[in-house]
Amino acid sequence: MRFPGRLSAAIAVLADVEQRKRPVSEALKAWGLNNRFAGAGDRAAIGNLVYDALRRRASHAAAMGSDTPRALVLAVAMRDWGETPESLNQAFASDTHAPEPLSPQEAAGAVAVLAAAPLATQADMPDWLAASLERALGPDWVAEGQAMAGRPSLDLRVNALKATPEKVMKSLARFSPQSAAIAPFGLTMPAGPRDARTPNVTTDEGYLKGWFEVQDQGSQIVAALANAREGEQVLDLCAGAGGKTLALAANMGNSGQIFAYDSDRSRLAPIYDRLKRNGVRNAQVRAPNDNALDDLVGKMDRVVVDAPCTGTGTWRRRPDTKWKLTPELLAQRQAEQAALLVEAARYLKPGGTLAYITCSVLPEENDDQIAAFLAETPGFASLDIAAAWRQALITDLPEGLATAGGGLCLTPLRTGTDGFYIHLLRKA
Incomplete structure (x- = not known):
């Protein structure tokens, strides 16, 4: 699948989530079963688009002037993934599976400034939780909310009963794990950009032998x-x-x-x-x-x-x-x-x-x-x-x-x- 087709698929998955009120993981799985032609890279990219859209739903909706699945996915493409209205419309023109071309209002969403938006919108959290989160997190609560709207790393805990961090790092060298900043037996693999795939570490020999567990x-x-x-x-x-x-x-x-x-x-x-x-x-x-x-x-x-x-x-x-x-x-x-x-x-x-x-x-x-x-x-x-x-x-x-x-x-x-x-x- 090319990028425009992936955008269309992400829009369809988000629409399915809204209509059927089911978890995102279930909607993504259903889409994959119904579209078996899609490869692992396609499924990873579509999943990233969907999750990124939900992570920053409030700010993306404010920028686009709409919270429809289409608006949210286009916002991810432009505001998170670095596409421009021009690059998207050019790609859409040559792909039969692409969404409709961007409207002028949608194109303006790429550069919309949210400095005047409500703080809860800037923090990408529900309005009714703003007071609680400010009480918990202090004056940096908006920045805290924005960090909670980012992608997570993949973290592992080395099982000290069976292995050492060095042993696990060697086993997973192809994924370039790093030592965790705080946890003494922790390893981490930072999240990648755009359509980056999360390493499938649970098929590794070390996992099957109990050398490590996936744990934040x-x-x-x-x-x-x-x-x-x-x-x-x-x-x-x-x-x-x-x-x-x-x-x-x-x-x-x-x-x-x-x-x-x-x-x-x-x-x-x-x-x-x-x-x-x-x-x-x-x-x-x-x-x-x-x-x-x-x-x-x-x-x-x-x-x-x-x-x-x-x-x-x-x-x-x-x-x-x-x-x-x-x-x-x-x-x-x-x-x-x-x-x-x-x-x-x-x-x-x-x-x-x-x-x-x-x-x-x-x-x-x-x-x-x-x-x-x-x-x-x-x-x-x-x-x-x-x-x-x-x-x-x-x-x-x-x-x-x-x-x-x-x-x-x-x-x-x-x-x-x-x-x-x-x-x-x-x-x-």
């Missing part, structure tokens, strides 16, 4: 800050597919015991194969039932709560969720988080540590939750996050990461990671 550096950092130690009894209360369980097991050197639990059996399904591939021997999976964790009450050295959240920290990877988020969904997640904090406290023994983690940057899900929990739950106190950082990562805590409420917030702008929050609490 931010997730690796908060797993390290949870600071699970050799010989401890640890409960991963919202284990999901097991990404943080695997990281905790490596930090513990396969000693002690991790109990991996999730209230949703389907989310747990991938964990069994992942534990086996990674060589994890100190994890016990607890499937959900009425008394699955009763024997752990009051016995855990550490409880890790990777709480369900709005996922605002993952907007780079799942930009469609940014525009689907509602106040009602935020309130639902807040209620779930508050209940999980109370539940987690039951399992800690005296002197135990509770690590509360979200992939959100909203204060309602982070500092506010902890403040409410501490006000209602005697016998808990916040741990020094700077000291925890020094102990886990052997460096001083970078400026600007500690939150007003005593937690820590990672963001694409500050740390080059997805957005993550962690707060450490000690039971008296």
